[in-house]
Amino acid sequence: MANTYLITNMHNSIEEREKEQGQRRFRSKVFLGLPRDAKCAVLKHTAARFEVTCRTRVGPEEISIPNWWRWPYEIPVLVRYEFRLLPRRACGPEMIARFTLCLDPEIKQSEDWHKNSRLMTPADHAILDLQGAWLAHEFAPFSQLRFDEPSPLSKLFCFQRRGDQQEDTEVAPWWSRFDDDVLKQVRQKMDTVFGLPLSRF
16 A cells, blocks of 8 residues: 555656656747747846856966976866846846856876876875865856957956946956857857847957
8 A cells, every 4th residue: 555655656746747847848948939029028027047167177377276386287177157147127137157166076087197196295186185166256247248269269258347438347267268169058048048149349
């Protein structure tokens, strides 16, 4: 009897989950099919968020690793770009962003690690065992997300605030630079999640 009840409950919960997922997919499909003006109207009273993660390498001096001159190679890191759309106001959209960098857990699987770990001190190894964000930067509310391309292989996000003065634009720190793949993902999510454009600075 108890087993029958458990199986019935499990079956019901699976059906409910599948139904909820189906409804979520349907709502998402309907939203994506709306005209741009209608998307903006829907988002006007809602907040939304998304994030993109990038696996890359940076020089140890760029992220202020202690005794960085002892590190003979670039450090594998994960950079996370988080964006949040605030509830819409009459003056237009506002967003906030938070970028974080942490050491890539897969560093210990790399050839560089195996070649160079013998040269590292216990203090160096302790740095690599740190959990959480190594660097973090939060950006004050901005109205437009743009990007600049200071070098052919690296791009940086720019945060445009209301106004026409140069000081109304903030450029992200160099350690958060990104490539075409991140640009493509963020541009797509800006359009589908926020209903806003991402343009060149």
